Amino acid sequence: MDRVFYVTTPIYYVNAAPHIGHAYTTIVADFLARFHRLDGFDVFFLTGTDEHGEKIAEAARKAGLSPKAFVDQMSARFKAAWEKLEISYDDFIRTTEDRHKKVVQLVLQKVYDAGDIYYGEYEGLYCVGCERFLTEKELVDGKCPDHGIEPERRREGNYFFKMEKYRPWLRDHIEQHPEFIRPEGYRHEVLAMLAEPIGDLSISRPKTRTDWGIELPWDKDHVTYVWFDALVNYISALGYPEGERYKRYWPAANHMIGKDILKPHAVFWPTMLKAAGIPLYKHLNVGGYLLGPDGRKMSKTLGNVVDPFALVEKYGADAVRYYLLREVPYGQDGAVGEAGLKERYTSELANDLGNLVQRVRAMVQKYAGGRVARPEGVEESPLAKEAAEAVERYRGFVRDLRFHQALEEAILWVRRLNRHVNEEKPWELAKKGENDRLARVLYELVEGLRVASALLEPAMPGKMKVLRQALGLPKTTLAEAARFGTLAAAELPREAPQLFPRIEEKKTVTEEKTEQVPLIEFDDFMKLDLRIAEVKEAKKHPNADRLLVLTLDLGNETRTVVAGLAEHYAPEELTGKKVLYLANLKPKKLRGVLSQGMVLAAEGPDGRLSVLTPDRDLPPGAKVR
Ligand code: MSP
Numbered sequence: 082m083d084r085v086f087y088v089t090t091p092i093y094y095v096n097a098a099p100h101i102g103h104a105y106t107t108i109v110a111d112f113l114a115r116f117h118r119l120d121g122f123d124v125f126f127l128t129g130t131d132e133h134g135e136k137i138a139e140a141a142r143k144a145g146l147s148p149k150a151f152v153d154q155m156s157a158r159f160k161a162a163w164e165k166l167e168i169s170y171d172d173f174i175r176t177t178e179d180r181h182k183k184v185v186q187l188v189l190q191k192v193y194d195a196g197d198i199y200y201g202e203y204e205g206l207y208c209v210g211c212e213r214f215l216t217e218k219e220l221v222d223g224k225c226p227d228h229g230i231e232p233e234r235r236r237e238g239n240y241f242f243k244m245e246k247y248r249p250w251l252r253d254h255i256e257q258h259p260e261f262i263r264p265e266g267y268r269h270e271v272l273a274m275l276a277e278p279i280g281d282l283s284i285s286r287p288k289t290r291t292d293w294g295i296e297l298p299w300d301k302d303h304v305t306y307v308w309f310d311a312l313v314n315y316i317s318a319l320g321y322p323e324g325e326r327y328k329r330y331w332p333a334a335n336h337m338i339g340k341d342i343l344k345p346h347a348v349f350w351p352t353m354l355k356a357a358g359i360p361l362y363k364h365l366n367v368g369g370y371l372l373g374p375d376g377r378k379m380s381k382t383l384g385n386v387v388d389p390f391a392l393v394e395k396y397g398a399d400a401v402r403y404y405l406l407r408e409v410p411y412g413q414d415g416a417v418g419e420a421g422l423k424e425r426y427t428s429e430l431a432n433d434l435g436n437l438v439q440r441v442r443a444m445v446q447k448y449a450g451g452r453v454a455r456p457e458g459v460e461e462s463p464l465a466k467e468a469a470e471a472v473e474r475y476r477g478f479v480r481d482l483r484f485h486q487a488l489e490e491a492i493l494w495v496r497r498l499n500r501h502v503n504e505e506k507p508w509e510l511a512k513k514g515e516n517d518r519l520a521r522v523l524y525e526l527v528e529g530l531r532v533a534s535a536l537l538e539p540a541m542p543g544k545m546k547v548l549r550q551a552l553g554l555p556k557t558t559l560a561e562a563a564r565f566g567t568l569a570a571a572e573l574p575r576e577a578p579q580l581f582p583r584i585e586e587k588k589t590v591t592e593e594k595t596e597q598v599p600l601i602e603f604d605d606f607m608k609l610d611l612r613i614a615e616v617k618e619a620k621k622h623p624n625a626d627r628l629l630v631l632t633l634d635l636g637n638e639t640r641t642v643v644a645g646l647a648e649h650y651a652p653e654e655l656t657g658k659k660v661l662y663l664a665n666l667k668p669k670k671l672r673g674v675l676s677q678g679m680v681l682a683a684e685g686p687d688g689r690l691s692v693l694t695p696d697r698d699l700p701p702g703a704k705v706r
Contacts (some may be wrong), residue, residue: 083123086117087330091172091338093312094313095155099162101379101417101563102479103341104389105371106431108402109411109484112167113268115539116479121560125330127657128155128163131484134307135286138293148293152177164407165390167398167542174318176295176310184317186298187309189284191357197243198620203283206232212307213345214283218356227341240285240303242511248279248354253651254351260364262347263482264412267340267367270348282349284309310528312350316359334362353368366482368411374418385415385416395527395584399541406540407488427580431688435581438551439687440502441526442470445573448511451656453524454570456517465495465565468532472563491536498529503651512704527552528568535562549619551577613695614640619652624674631655631680636702640664643676649690661693661705 083296090110093103107128114126137248156175158471163170192198205214210228214235224231252275253278255261255268262268285303286294294304309569319327338346351361372378380386403420409415445451453525453529459465472492478487501522510519529550535557538545549556553571561567613634622628627647633640642662646655661681668677682690695703 084122085329085333086114086122086335087125087319087333088117088126088335088337088560089315090129092131092176092311093159093341093368094131094134095152095290096137098155099159099369099390101387101389103159104162104166105405106337106368106601107163107617108166108405109368111170112164112402112406112484113335113337113479113538114169115542116559118477119535119538123329125172125243125314125319125326126170127172128159128168128170129172129312129314129318130159131307131314132156132175132177133294133304133310135291135293136209136212138291139580146355147235149177151363160188161392162390165393165398166402172318172359174314176314177254177491180320181314181317182295184321185295185305188313188353188357188359189305189323192242195358197246197356198284199243201239201241202351203239203241204234204236205283207235207515208232208582216280217616218423228362237287237290239283239287240297240300241281242284242309242353242356244282244349245278245280246353248275248297249407250355251275251348251351254361261361262365262367264367264658266412267343267347267365270343274344274348279348280351282306282309282438302344308345308349311444312345312353315362321359332360332363334469334625335364336362337366337368337467339368340370341423350691356643357405359614365410368640369409369414371409372416373403374416374420376416383448392419392422396422396426397510397543399544400430400581402490403430403540406484408485411482423584426584429492429495431581431583433492433499434537435579436689437499437502437646438530438548438577438580440552441523442532442577444502444507445523445527446575448507448519449523451573451575452570453520453527455528455566455568455575456521456524459521459524459528459566462521462525462562462565464497464501464529468494468529468565469563472536472559474531476559477538488537490542491533491540494529494536495533498533498617501526501529506651506653509653524568527554527571528565530554531557531568532562532565547578548580551580579687583686609663611701611703612662612664613659613703613705614662616655616658616663617699619650619655621647621652622672622674628672629655630674632699633680635662635664636700638678641675642678643671643674644680644682646680646682646690646692650681655692657700658692659694659701661695 088110090107109451110126114124117124138148142150144151160173180401190674205325207214208225208228210225215225215232255272262271269704271569284306285297286306288302288304292304295310296301297305300335316331319330321327321443336346341444346365372388375385377383377385389401405417407425408417408421445453475487475490478490504523507519507522530552531554534548534554553573612635614635616631617634618632621630622643627645627648629644629652633642663679663681666678668675680692684690
């Protein structure tokens, strides 16, 4: 029973095309679904579309389509979007399907029979954007805070659900079950809502206003209010009341939502369930809002809307998924944008992970004929203990909904492996003929990447498949990831694509740039004091991961240079090298160390830097002309 996990997204209104808010909520749910599958859970993952109500009928009219044709078309767009984002849902529910309508009517009838629905006149302030009546208190400057429009005053005959009656019960339930609504801040928000009367809930609309909805089973002149219709999707899709899926998965329900729909999920839904005699869901998990790169709410007028699908085209689905999960702590609002994505893509995905895979592959090919095998006693390696601890911390972070920290843990593990390369220096082991140790280190690196592939699988399922292929690795569960040394042997294919290739900016942009490089006079060139220098010593910068501190011999003097080479060279690889050096650059302190001049390097197509060395042996200090 506790190895069962049911995760849902909100079902999305089909009046708007899929955007980043939908994508984010769905990616989070997919991450959890994949994590639990990888951790041996029996998972059911549901998403879908919310297709009834005035707002949608209105959008169909504007599009010149019948409501049915319109919702079919829009719902298909959501499915296509989820395919692009590698969303691994098990079912996609549409509220216009018979299997759903049937259950909505059944639940309505149950609540009606229990005496919790009555008919009355209602007058209030209605926001069509929210599809609900708002209380005076919810308004900001007389407007709906989410839609920025003044709600309409409406008076009509409605059926009401006796929601207020369940308020004390719900408050007690939330107080006694601190994990019911997470993160904590939202739980308090709901308790505050429940501290005062919440009133009864209008749950019908007269057909004279709109007939695009599910009929009330006892009154054909009314259709169900959209929220009473939509929320039921979470059980209709499971085949409530008799379906095996319902019995199996409902007790393990985790709803993932955005904070704007907290009230319907935290107040309407539990009271509806209670009145219908249905057990409550297990957890309501509430995400914050993604904001534009400027930290403001995304809006077309501000021009700060981030299109996730354009980013997917350019960076790939996995990078976008990784970025959104890594960037914004779940539950909080956070600014996102292409610059941030690019930064993480380059530093964490291409440099930390992609380069490591390349390096390990190259070394295994060069020193071990493309094969590694488990050496005796590898479970005693310090890495074995660290891997088990990393997996445990990662699990804990995911269970606490700290997805950004879970991914940080994964990247720290990748960096740990990079350190292993730099500390063990396989090239030196090869030179010294220490073959056993070399074989062990190479195995540990491949095995370590197997662990990394499990930790990153829920966020980047596509890329992790490519990574496993590049290293000849099998798919790995989390339990197997925690057991370092599980891999018996691996044979690496000769060729493998680069995991995170450099992002090509649009051609035209670079071409323009090349033309714009200014021409200089010979005198300008002569101002440069370029020399050959010999690297006497190279060590890590004490305060910066990406920098190395080099001591250079210039023949008659010694200079210190801080160079951004730490991701491209292990310090010992540089020692003894003769390099091209710009000697008369103004000295500058870089992270606390004074840098005198600059070592020249060129960038390869994969973004790796290569330092420039003279073609023939030259003494330190030789002038470059
Ligand atoms: N149809 C209802 C949900 C019914 S569930 C029984 C609905 N649909 S929606 O399409 O308007 O929005 C669904 C989700 O998208 C909400 O959870 C909302 O929080 C999320 N997002 C919309 N914009 C968002 C951001 N900018 N950032 C993060 N999520 C936001 O509401």
